[in-house]
Amino acid sequence: MKIRQILNNNVAIVKRGGIEIIVISKGLSFKYKVGQMMNEADIEKSYILDSYDKLQHFSYLLSQSDPDDIFLIDTIISTAEAELGIQASDYLSLTLLDHLEFLLERAEKGQFIQSPLIWDVKRFYPEYLAVGLMAIQKISEAKQLELPEDEAVSIALHFVNMQATTHAQEKSTVQMRALADMVSIIELHFKIHLDEESTNYMRFITHIQYFIERIINHEIIADEIDSIVLYQQVGKLYPEAFKVVQKLKIYINNQFQADMSISEETYLMLHVNRLTKRLEEN
Structure with missing residues (x-):
């Protein structure tokens, strides 16, 4: 395998046969240079992706990530594979x-x-929730954090979604149009053009896809008192994100005759702030 690009001390893109893959090997930059052949025995983890866009997106992510985090996720997935009896994809x-x-x-x-x-x-999905709880326990132990049970739900849904999309389904016209409209509302509000290849954009799009699907399926969830408190705090911290989410709320109401929950508004404010803040810094 020939090294095409070294992303940091531990991550590189190599060419194996006719495809490019991402490989992890602690300290590889001290052993190899671009153009050299890499010994497969030195590879600790590899990722094979099905498109150039994903390769570029995740090579950037891996180059910015703590190696311990990479191996923490690997441990979580290995445990999940054993508990669920599945084979996880590199994309997961x-x-x-x-x-x-x-x-x-x-x-x-x-x-x-x-x-x-x-x-x-x-x-x-009780078995998937158990995996999510296992994951936040491992993260809590590794990072010395106290994480609420709710955080396990998001992780569990990654595994649920992987199983559901094994037979890839095309997004409906309604979903695609709503997604494009919501992105346009954000761009017009901030007078910017979002970087469609950025990590934050892809994260935001994933969140919106799930959100629109819940709206279409009429999944309406009641808010808790704590959700309202955090909603108020986040709204004060990120006033511009709050304003644009109010526009998105009106759009959702007009387009789907549905209301957005307080929790969903809060999540959107966090995503919008992250998306636009990073863009402005760059």
Whole structure:
């Protein structure tokens, strides 16, 4: 395998046969240079992705990630595979690493939100919720954090979604149009053009896809008192994100005759702030 690009001390893109893959090997930059052949015995983890866009997206993510986080996710997935009797894709490993980065960022600020889907997941996917609880326990131990049970739901849904999309389904015209409209509302409000290849954009799009699907399925969740308190705090911290979410709320109401929950508004404010803040810094 020939090294095509070294992303940091531990991550590289190599060419194996006719495809490019991402490989992890602690200290590889001290052993190899671009153009050299890499010994497969030195590879600790590899990722094979099905498109150039995913390769670029996740190579950037891995280059910015703590190696310990990469191996923490690997441990979580290995345990989940044994408990669920599944074979996880490389794509799941990388989306969970992306999720972990966002979770740690929110944990540092104490931004924990009650999941509107916790009772549904407990009822319909108890085995996946058990995996989510295992994951947050391992993360808590590794990072010396106290994470609420609700955080397990988001992780569980990554595994549920992986199983549901094994037979890839095309997004409906309604979903695609709503997604494009919501992105346009954000761009017009901030007078910017969003980077469609960025990590934050992809994270935001994933969240919106799930959200629109819940709206279409008429999944209406009641809010808790704690959700309202955090909603008010986040709204004060990120006033511009609050304003644009109010526009998105009006759009959803007009388009689907549906109301947006307080929890969903809060999540959207966090995503919108993250998406636009990083863009402005760059």
